[in-house]
Amino acid sequence: MADAFMSDFATRAIAERLFFGYRAFTGDADRVLASRGLGRAHHRALYFIERAGSIPVHELLATLGITKQALTRVLRELMDARLVERRRDPTDGRRGILTLTDAGRALELSLLHAQRARIESALQRAGPSGSAAVHAFLEALMEPDDRERIGTTL
Amino acid sequence: MADAFMSDFATRAIAERLFFGYRAFTGDADRVLASRGLGRAHHRALYFIERAGSIPVHELLATLGITKQALTRVLRELMDARLVERRRDPTDGRRGILTLTDAGRALELSLLHAQRARIESALQRAGPSGSAAVHAFLEALMEPDDRERIGTTL
DNA sequence: ATAAATGCGTCAGCCATGTTGACGTTTCTA
DNA sequence: TAGAAACGTCAACATGGCTGACGCATTTAT
Secondary structure: OOOOOOOHHHHHHHHHHHHHHHHHHHHHHHHHHHHOOOOHHHHHHHHHHHHHOEEEHHHHHHHHOOOHHHHHHHHHHHHHOOOEEEEEEOOEEEEEEEEEOHHHHHHHHHHHHHHHHHHHHHHHHHOHHHHHHHHHHHHHHOOHHHHOOOOOOO | OOOOOOOHHHHHHHHHHHHHHHHHHHHHHHHHHHHOOOOHHHHHHHHHHHHHOEEEHHHHHHHHOOOHHHHHHHHHHHHHOOOEEEEEEOOEEEEEEEEEOHHHHHHHHHHHHHHHHHHHHHHHHHOHHHHHHHHHHHHHHOOHHHHOOOOOOO
8 A cells, every 4th residue: 555645734734843953053153153254155165165174166056056157156265264275186187176274173163063052952852862853753754865964873 | 150151162062053954844844845935934924824723923033033025925825826825803903813725735745754764763763762852952052031932743 | 002023015226146149269180 | 190088168047035125005002
């Protein structure tokens, strides 16, 4: 027998919690970013560069899922602010490699920490075994391609 | 003793899962919306009008957290498309009350259903007891004010 | 009764972040 | 050595936010 879908009621319960939850989560960082004259797009770039240590431009593009034109503008602002550096890939001079400066790392960390307390208390509310469930839920929500872009929990 | 913060590693694990998970979740509806010439802003308005049955303009503004100018543009497009109707509050003629037309309800439901399969399978991956943990986590993530705007899970 | 406050709706202009399309340059590869 | 690949950039445009200002109908307070 085919899967009988979950109720609209149960679907809405998750949909609205995701909406409000995600908005609050991003809001924490947005306030810090605004004080530096940056936006959420800058945060995402900083995050994934830091996360990888250094990252080729094409990989950052694939991760963010935006066009190179959209990324170029963001990167230029980040490089002008001395938060990001671009150098060439020694094995293929066409490719660019992005890294954070010390200032970039410091900012990225302060953005992460702006979100930390909220995440921590939410995980506590989920309970000890609930944390694994939350990870599993969010991972299952993602597009399969993106699953390869995240770290394991363990 | 004060709370020792969770590790950056654990914080990132949640942050990136939220980013990719939320993007996939909204993407399902975005594809349907694009085929109708509408955007995510229209979806949010449709969602919260439907959810309430009918809703005063000021309450929708508070829920969405945008300015009346931003909402007015969205509402006008929705009313032009005969998806939303505005009438006056009989007890206070200054206030507007918003409801969905039959076509609006049909579209809202099709958007919800576009997201249903992903949500359902993600909840299954979280497991039976995990579902409660997911609800609790997302609720705890939200701003306190917004918690009053959602339905209970039971 | 009337003055002030409230709740809109709208116009105008701006910003942030995305999109396409086109073009040029450097660098690798066949 | 020709062509493909990987950018970087310019231009024009869409979406969905914002602020400020104005006008109007309606309610509330004096």
